[in-house]
Amino acid sequence: MIDMIDAIDGTIIMTPEIVDAINAVFDFRVPKKWQFDPTGAEISWMTASLAGWIKGLGDRHFQLNNWISKERPPSFWMTGFFNPQGFLTSMKQEVTRQKKAQNWSLDEVEYISEVMKEVIQGDDGRIEGKQFNVPGEGVLIHGLFLEGAGWNKNERRLEDSQPKELYYQFPILHVSAISVAASDKPGVGGGNKAKQDLANLEKTAYKCPVYVYPKRNDRYLIFRCFLKAEAQGAPANPNRGMTAPMKWKLAGVSLLCSKD
Amino acid sequence: MYNSSLGQFLGLFDYGIDKSPKAQLVKERVQIIINWLTKKVYRYINRGLFERDKVTFKLLMATKILIKDGRLTSADVGLLLKAGGGIDDRNNPFASWMQQKQWLNLKALSKHKFNNDHAMFFKELPERINRNEQIWKKWIDENEPEIIPIPDYEEKIQSDQNIGHFIHLCLVRSLREDRTVLACNQFIRDVMGEEYTQPVTDQIVDMFEESNCQTPVLYLISAGSDPTGSIDEFAKKKKKYPTGKVSMGEEQEIPAMQLIDVGMGKGDWVILNNCHLSLEFMAEMEEILNPKDREIHPEFRLWITCEPHNEFPLGLLQMAIKATTEPPQGLKAGVSRTFQTIVNQDFLEKVEPYDKWRSLVFAICFMHSVIQERRKFGALGFCIPYSFNNSDLEASLLYIEKHLTMSQNLNMPLSFKAMVYMVSDVQYGGRITDGLDRELFGCYTQLWVQEAVFTPMYCFNQTVTEFNYHIPDATEHTKFMEYINKMPSTDAPPIFGLHSNADLTFRLKESTDMINVLLDTQPKESSGGGGLSREDQVKEKIEKELLPSLPVDFIWIDVVERLKNLKGPKGLGEPGKNDLIPLNIFLSQEIQRF
Numbered sequence: 059m060i061d062m063i064d065a066i067d068g069t070i071i072m073t074p075e076i077v078d079a080i081n082a083v084f085d086f087r088v089p090k091k092w093q094f095d096p097t098g099a100e101i102s103w104m105t106a107s108l109a110g111w112i113k114g115l116g117d118r119h120f121q122l123n124n125w126i127s128k129e130r131p132p133s134f135w136m137t138g139f140f141n142p143q144g145f146l147t148s149m150k151q152e153v154t155r156q157k158k159a160q161n162w163s164l165d166e167v168e169y170i171s172e173v174m175k176e177v178i179q180g181d182d183g184r185i186e187g188k189q190f191n192v193p194g195e196g197v198l199i200h201g202l203f204l205e206g207a208g209w210n211k212n213e214r215r216l217e218d219s220q221p222k223e224l225y226y227q228f229p230i231l232h233v234s235a236i237s238v239a240a241s242d243k244p245g246v247g248g249g250n251k252a253k254q255d256l257a258n259l260e261k262t263a264y265k266c267p268v269y270v271y272p273k274r275n276d277r278y279l280i281f282r283c284f285l286k287a288e289a290q291g292a293p294a295n296p297n298r299g300m301t302a303p304m305k306w307k308l309a310g311v312s313l314l315c316s317k318d
Numbered sequence: 319m320y321n322s323s324l325g326q327f328l329g330l331f332d333y334g335i336d337k338s339p340k341a342q343l344v345k346e347r348v349q350i351i352i353n354w355l356t357k358k359v360y361r362y363i364n365r366g367l368f369e370r371d372k373v374t375f376k377l378l379m380a381t382k383i384l385i386k387d388g389r390l391t392s393a394d395v396g397l398l399l400k401a402g403g404g405i406d407d408r409n410n411p412f413a414s415w416m417q418q419k420q421w422l423n424l425k426a427l428s429k430h431k432f433n434n435d436h437a438m439f440f441k442e443l444p445e446r447i448n449r450n451e452q453i454w455k456k457w458i459d460e461n462e463p464e465i466i467p468i469p470d471y472e473e474k475i476q477s478d479q480n481i482g483h484f485i486h487l488c489l490v491r492s493l494r495e496d497r498t499v500l501a502c503n504q505f506i507r508d509v510m511g512e513e514y515t516q517p518v519t520d521q522i523v524d525m526f527e528e529s530n531c532q533t534p535v536l537y538l539i540s541a542g543s544d545p546t547g548s549i550d551e552f553a554k555k556k557k558k559y560p561t562g563k564v565s566m567g568e569e570q571e572i573p574a575m576q577l578i579d580v581g582m583g584k585g586d587w588v589i590l591n592n593c594h595l596s597l598e599f600m601a602e603m604e605e606i607l608n609p610k611d612r613e614i615h616p617e618f619r620l621w622i623t624c625e626p627h628n629e630f631p632l633g634l635l636q637m638a639i640k641a642t643t644e645p646p647q648g649l650k651a652g653v654s655r656t657f658q659t660i661v662n663q664d665f666l667e668k669v670e671p672y673d674k675w676r677s678l679v680f681a682i683c684f685m686h687s688v689i690q691e692r693r694k695f696g697a698l699g700f701c702i703p704y705s706f707n708n709s710d711l712e713a714s715l716l717y718i719e720k721h722l723t724m725s726q727n728l729n730m731p732l733s734f735k736a737m738v739y740m741v742s743d744v745q746y747g748g749r750i751t752d753g754l755d756r757e758l759f760g761c762y763t764q765l766w767v768q769e770a771v772f773t774p775m776y777c778f779n780q781t782v783t784e785f786n787y788h789i790p791d792a793t794e795h796t797k798f799m800e801y802i803n804k805m806p807s808t809d810a811p812p813i814f815g816l817h818s819n820a821d822l823t824f825r826l827k828e829s830t831d832m833i834n835v836l837l838d839t840q841p842k843e844s845s846g847g848g849g850l851s852r853e854d855q856v857k858e859k860i861e862k863e864l865l866p867s868l869p870v871d872f873i874w875i876d877v878v879e880r881l882k883n884l885k886g887p888k889g890l891g892e893p894g895k896n897d898l899i900p901l902n903i904f905l906s907q908e909i910q911r912f
Contacts, residue, residue, distance in 0.1 A: 083856045083860065085400060085837050085840075087837070107402075108864075109402075112868075116868075118912070119870075119912065122905070122912060126880050129884065130884065140908055140912075141911075144907065148900035148901045149901060152887060152900045156887065195887070206698060206816070222822060224819055224823060272697055273697055274701040275752060276701075296780035297765065297777075297779055298770045299764060299768050300765055305815065307757060307758055307815075308758065310697075310698040310699060
């Protein structure tokens with residue numbers, strides 16, 4: 059930015075890059091150089107508008123700064139991380155170490171998640187002044203949006219969205235880890251039963267992908283969590299062979315860290 | 319692929335002066351020429367645009383005309399395109415029902431001076447919304463707000479003869495971005511006239527009349543459309559049949575050259591297909607069509623078909639008459655096309671047991687169209703827009719044919735598991751690279767390749783109420799066609815398994831795509847409103863808005879110190895060594911990247 063002003067003032071030479079940046083700022087878009095390094099790898103976040111980018115910069119700084127200067131936040135704003143996959147992997151590592159006594163091993167650990175009741179409104183990820191029950195294991199995350207379906211808070215399950223409601227602010231998600239090792243090792247905890255539970259979930263719940271941006275692809279996929287797919291005792295879908303998870307699959311339901 | 323040249327425009331210009339009606343008064347005559355030329359240029363360019371770009375082009379044309387008239391400024395157009403993208407204001411007074419983005423757009427709108435000399439048209443907008451919240455909310459929630467009178471402002475907008483329509487467009491764009499494209503059509507109609515919003519179909523004969531022996535006709539084709547047939551038909555009328563045809567590709571340059579050579583001598587027509595496969599040859603075309611040492615027979619015509627390609631030689635693009643061909647969109651058109659090209663009566667009677675075969679054929683063809691149409695929903699549809707084509711469909715049908723025959727001969731039960739696997743993982747699946755898309759595709763096949771499709775009148779989706787999509791109970795190909803023709807021409811999202819809101823997603827995507835294209839095509843050197851140059855505006859913005867809002871940098875040494883004492887979860891880490899807790903390591907990495 060300083061470069062841009064200097065170049066406009068004539069103190070340094072105007073390079074094509076700076077001209078590009080000026081044009082972008084004029085159009086309220088984010089200059090390329092701020093988002094990609096020279097090799098084309100992403101170095102910051104993708105937003106549609108410049109104001110959104112600047113706001114993101116402030117909010118991200120706010121979260122990291124609070125964390126480093128005060129303490130670990132009770133709930134993490136997922137959107138504000140460069141590497142959310144890494145965040146969850148670290149969490150997995152932590153839980154595994156906490157379970158050192160039970161001989162958990164990192165490569166036999168899977169994510170488990172539970173949707174809480176509270177919703178954190180707003181999209182800047184700031185949570186000061188809110189009370190949480192911080193779990194002993196795993197982390198709370200917020201800042202997710204549900205696309206393609208609505209959320210029934212009372213029954214904590216997916217439901218059809220209301221007309222014109224494209225996104226739903228998703229409640230806090232508690233993500234933790236569980237060992238799925240075969241339980242011939244003594245005292246592992248979880249083990250076969252956990253594995254069985256996961257397999258059951260696979261059949262009845264929707265395995266919802268969590269993406270960084272609405273533009274979905276492998277690179278932006280953070281992890282997948284199980285969401286309850288239908289009400290207890292709901293009538294079978296009139297389409298033969300269509301299960302509740304399939305319904306949400308076809309509806310393209312996913313959780314997103316940002317809306318644009 | 320949309321390049322055209324000054325030469326082409328001059329040609330049109332001369333043509334316009336020759337052909338437009340004469341008038342006594344100079345003023346009248348000039349007006350006639352202007353109108354005539356506008357229309358001609360529009361038709362000329364529009365013909366060569368793909369469907370998705372047509373509205374964009376028309377909007378560009380309409381705003382340009384208004385700017386040249388002095389009724390709009392480029393700052394006004396800037397507002398339409400950028401809206402609230404440049405401001406940040408978190409105090410949205412209507413936060414309970416209005417999205418942040420709408421609020422920012424609204425704010426930008428309320429501060430804007432249309433055409434410089436207007437007062438801020440929407441200055442009181444936030445206040446009025448506040449006073450009349452219910453009415454405004456109702457308007458914003460309308461299904462088609464662009465045709466409903468705007469609360470409070472309707473009269474004021476109506477009475478503005480000059481740019482009332484533009485102001486209306488800006489308001490719709492700001493508050494209901496998804497309806498932008500539709501509002502644009504309204505705006506174009508108001509500025510340019512009814513005929514500019516009607517779909518135009520250009521006949522080959524029009525293009526033929528504009529072409530000559532040195533001006534080829536270039537068809538931009540997309541998968542599923544082929545103009546060769548209609549050219550041939552036209553050639554028969556002009557007594558030029560048979561035409562010389564070459565499908566371009568490796569080593570095809572020589573026969574193509576020979577045909578052109580003969581054609582130039584005798585006045586025959588030549589069709590070169592799929593020219594994106596031999597771009598080098600295309601680059602020579604300009605010279606070939608302008609030979610120095612010979613006369614070209616005046617009846618010679620060259621027709622080129624080509625998929626859009628970035629490296630297509632400019633010279634040829636700028637001299638050719640361009641037209642696009644696109645297959646019609648929608649499920650009905652899709653299924654209908656398959657039943658006209660791949661499936662015929664013989665095909666339906668090819669395999670025993672006939673009834674099962676017919677059901678499966680229809681189910682697979684239907685699915686083929688569904689997955690192709692699903693792409694239009696963007697990321698909500700598929701993560702990656704795959705280009706499935708007819709060969710996937712044919713291969714799937716071929717496998718099912720073999721499977722049915724085999725089970726008939728060996729008296730084995732049909733294995734749906736095998737069929738589903740072959741269709742969804744092998745044939746179509748070969749193109750799918752994203753794991754989640756594969757799961758999605760699997761859902762479709764599991765639903766529509768199963769025992770149940772053999773029940774009479776099997777319905778594809780019971781939850782769709784608009785139309786009963788089922789497998790027709792028929793043996794005749796004509797009966798199938800009759801059924802297909804009854805299908806609705808616009809598809810409601812539920813048939814794809816999507817929620818009706820998906821239409822909103824689709825329209826929103828359409829609007830933002832259009833706005834982005836327009837932003838890219840805006841001239842960069844023009845100075846904006848208010849007398850400030852671009853650079854000065856940017857400078858002011860950076861100094862006043864951006865720099866002050868930047869956070870302070872992290873100081874690395876501090877960070878390292880603090881990490882050591884940052885507590886982790888229960889039972890992990892020891893004081894002074896906490897920087898080794900996994901999440902704390904993660905934190906340090908994040909800060910490093912910041």
